[in-house]
Amino acid sequence: MAQITLSKLAHSYLPQPKGPGDYALKEMDHVWQDGGAYALLGASGCGKTTLLNIISGLVRPSHGRVLFGDRDVTDAPTAERNIAQVFQFPVVYDTMTVRDNLAFPLRNRGMEAGVISQRVQSIAQMIGMTDVLDRKARGLTADAKQKISLGRGMVRQDVNAILFDEPLTVIDPQMKWELRTQLKSLHREFGHTMIYVTHDQTEALTFADKVVVMHEGRVVQMGTPEELFETPAHTFVGYFIGSPGMNLLDAQIDGSHAVLPDGTVPLGAAYPVLQGRTQIGIRPEFVTLGAEGLPYAVTRVEDVGRHRIVRGSIAGKPVNAILDEGATIPADPKASFQPNKINVYADDWRIAPQGGAV
Amino acid sequence: MDKTQNNRAWFMVLPVLIVVAFSAVIPLMTVVNYSVQDTFGNNEFFWAGLDWFDDTIHSERMHDSLFRQAIFSAIILAIEVPLGIFIALNMPKRGFWSSLCLVLMALPLLIPFNVVGTIWQIFGRVDIGLLGHTLAALGIDYNYTNDPLDAWITVIVMDVWHWTSLVALLAYAGLQSIPQAYYQAAKIDQASRWSVFRYIELPKMAGVLMIAILLRFMDSFMIYTEPFVVTGGGPGNSTTFLSVDLAKMATGQFDLGPAAAYSILYYLVILLVSWAFYTVMTNLDRAEGGK
Numbered sequence: 010m011a012q013i014t015l016s017k018l019a020h021s022y023l024p025q026p027k028g029p030g031d032y033a034l035k036e037m038d039h040v041w042q043d044g045g046a047y048a049l050l051g052a053s054g055c056g057k058t059t060l061l062n063i064i065s066g067l068v069r070p071s072h073g074r075v076l077f078g079d080r081d082v083t084d085a086p087t088a089e090r091n092i093a094q095v096f097q098f099p100v101v102y103d104t105m106t107v108r109d110n111l112a113f114p115l116r117n118r119g120m121e122a123g124v125i126s127q128r129v130q131s132i133a134q135m136i137g138m139t140d141v142l143d144r145k146a147r148g149l150t151a152d153a154k155q156k157i158s159l160g161r162g163m164v165r166q167d168v169n170a171i172l173f174d175e176p177l178t179v180i181d182p183q184m185k186w187e188l189r190t191q192l193k194s195l196h197r198e199f200g201h202t203m204i205y206v207t208h209d210q211t212e213a214l215t216f217a218d219k220v221v222v223m224h225e226g227r228v229v230q231m232g233t234p235e236e237l238f239e240t241p242a243h244t245f246v247g248y249f250i251g252s253p254g255m256n257l258l259d260a261q262i263d264g265s266h267a268v269l270p271d272g273t274v275p276l277g278a279a280y281p282v283l284q285g286r287t288q289i290g291i292r293p294e295f296v297t298l299g300a301e302g303l304p305y306a307v308t309r310v311e312d313v314g315r316h317r318i319v320r321g322s323i324a325g326k327p328v329n330a331i332l333d334e335g336a337t338i339p340a341d342p343k344a345s346f347q348p349n350k351i352n353v354y355a356d357d358w359r360i361a362p363q364g365g366a367v
Numbered sequence: 368m369d370k371t372q373n374n375r376a377w378f379m380v381l382p383v384l385i386v387v388a389f390s391a392v393i394p395l396m397t398v399v400n401y402s403v404q405d406t407f408g409n410n411e412f413f414w415a416g417l418d419w420f421d422d423t424i425h426s427e428r429m430h431d432s433l434f435r436q437a438i439f440s441a442i443i444l445a446i447e448v449p450l451g452i453f454i455a456l457n458m459p460k461r462g463f464w465s466s467l468c469l470v471l472m473a474l475p476l477l478i479p480f481n482v483v484g485t486i487w488q489i490f491g492r493v494d495i496g497l498l499g500h501t502l503a504a505l506g507i508d509y510n511y512t513n514d515p516l517d518a519w520i521t522v523i524v525m526d527v528w529h530w531t532s533l534v535a536l537l538a539y540a541g542l543q544s545i546p547q548a549y550y551q552a553a554k555i556d557q558a559s560r561w562s563v564f565r566y567i568e569l570p571k572m573a574g575v576l577m578i579a580i581l582l583r584f585m586d587s588f589m590i591y592t593e594p595f596v597v598t599g600g601g602p603g604n605s606t607t608f609l610s611v612d613l614a615k616m617a618t619g620q621f622d623l624g625p626a627a628a629y630s631i632l633y634y635l636v637i638l639l640v641s642w643a644f645y646t647v648m649t650n651l652d653r654a655e656g657g658k
Binding site: 062065086087088092093094096097098100103104105113114117158161 | 551566
């Protein structure tokens with residue numbers, strides 16, 4: 010096991026990249042702690058899989074280095090890196106039995122038969138396939154096959170990291186939850202570094218200690234689920250995390266106030282003078298509809314059980330609010346924001362407030 | 368669930384039956400017709416029962432041809448299938464070179480059979496053929512017109528040259544359908560090259576290979592033009608395969624009755640072997656599939 014360092018890493022699939030648009034991954038410097046559970050979250054095509062394949066060695070980065078611990082593995086082939094990877098679609102060896110499938114990575118590394126059968130048994134127990142161990146993998150359903158893939162990824166105990174590339178896409182929702190819980194408990198038990206690629210925020214937030222949000226080939230934020238929720242570092246994070254995502258409104262920032270077309274909103278702190286496009290971001294959870302604040306036009310109310318989502322707009326810009334089940338919407342609603350929950354963005358990046366709260 | 372039965376639906380099949388009758392059944396019946404009759408000329412025929420079949424089954428000539436035929440098919444399958452797989456494995460997977468390879472591979476398949484025969488007939492000649500002359504110049508005693516072994520080698524090499532591409536192209540198609548993730552997973556599992564072939568590539572190719580083997584078997588079992596053009600079945604009868612023999616009998620000696628019985632038996636042998644092969648393969652396939 011080892012800490013994974015990405016040093017000035019960037020990748021382009023083109024031999025002669027010209028502009029930043031040609032890069033699938035833009036330059037990044039990150040350290041992934043040994044034993045951490047990470048989720049790589051982002052929309053399709055944002056470079057998640059490329060990054061994962063660079064770590065596993067299936068793709069050689071065009072720029073920068075990858076280090077496992079102190080060892081530079083940029084040029085090391087996959088086999089030498091001692092990592093496990095589970096792919097989006099089940100990859101099983103059809104003609105082998107389930108048992109042989111699980112034993113395959115161990116046998117290829119010349120382990121003793123006794124150790125192998127013991128490992129296979131315990132992994133089979135974990136994925137709940139002990140009763141089909143002697144069946145050929147071919148006849149099984151897609152989710153059973155994917156469980157074999159997961160099992161094959163976890164069968165080696167000495168791996169540097171286990172990488173998951175959207176592994177639960179083909180699995181039933183019920184089973185998804187169960188397997189995710191198992192992965193989580195495995196992580197606690199054995200402490201492998203796990204990197205989990207997904208575009209599903211629920212999956213990312215429940216699985217990982219740290220979520221890495223990617224957008225257009227860039228890591229825009231690496232943080233705990235709480236940090237992503239409270240202080241999204243980039244407007245994309247605000248928009249992508251949460252359901253519905255963060256409300257973003259163009260505003261002039263004037264010290265500790267934000268000036269909007271329809272009025273002024275107090276901020277939780279004072280801000281320096283900002284250049285570029287400035288916006289404020291407020292989560293729907295912290296929008297209150299009442300008698301005071303900015304005039305709010307309701308378009309639609311969605312009842313989703315424990316709370317209601319109000320879709321509406323302020324001065325023509327869409328703003329959503331989340332209301333508790335019992336709460337009522339006044340006839341002529343005004344929207345107010347919790348000042349200390351407002352984040353300020355300049356050119357999409359979050360600006361830290363000056364000093365403490367006002 | 369109850370389904371309504373309506374046997375009038377069978378009328379829907381009628382047009383197909385009629386077409387098949389004219390294209391296959393009726394011509395076949397004329398052969399059946401000949402096979403049970405004898406003639407002394409003047410277009411007068413009389414009933415001969417199963418005599419021709421009896422004769423053919425016990426004829427040494429048929430036995431010898433059948434034996435040669437079986438050996439020939441076995442040899443070319445044993446060469447073409449592994450060679451075709453080997454070529455497919457080593458072909459470029461994409462890009463300009465893969466297209467070029469595909470075109471080059473397809474070329475022999477596009478050449479008419481008797482042209483293939485003529486090419487090899489001249490190619491192998493000791494006096495003017497590039498191959499024959501070169502071998503002679505190297506001091507190798509090669510002459511497919513008098514030496515049965517040389518004749519066999521020539522016919523087999525010709526068939527390999529002509530048809531290995533088919534196996535290779537089918538195997539290549541099978542290989543192309545394997546998702547990249549399988550190879551990546553194999554790398555991660557540290558599988559050897561042999562394991563990748565044995566556990567990933569071969570199982571994924573199994574379907575197309577079965578078709579390739581079946582096609583090559585049937586085709587080689589019916590081979591006529593090429594050996595006829597190259598060796599004419601000789602020297603002696605050493606390369607007289609079933610259809611060469613049959614043609615001699617039917618159009619050379621004009622023994623229509625025995626030839627008809629011969630061709631029906633020939634047809635049944637091909638049908639039987641293909642059916643047996645197919646059944647065995649699909650059963651193996653099912654056995655591999657678990658329950």
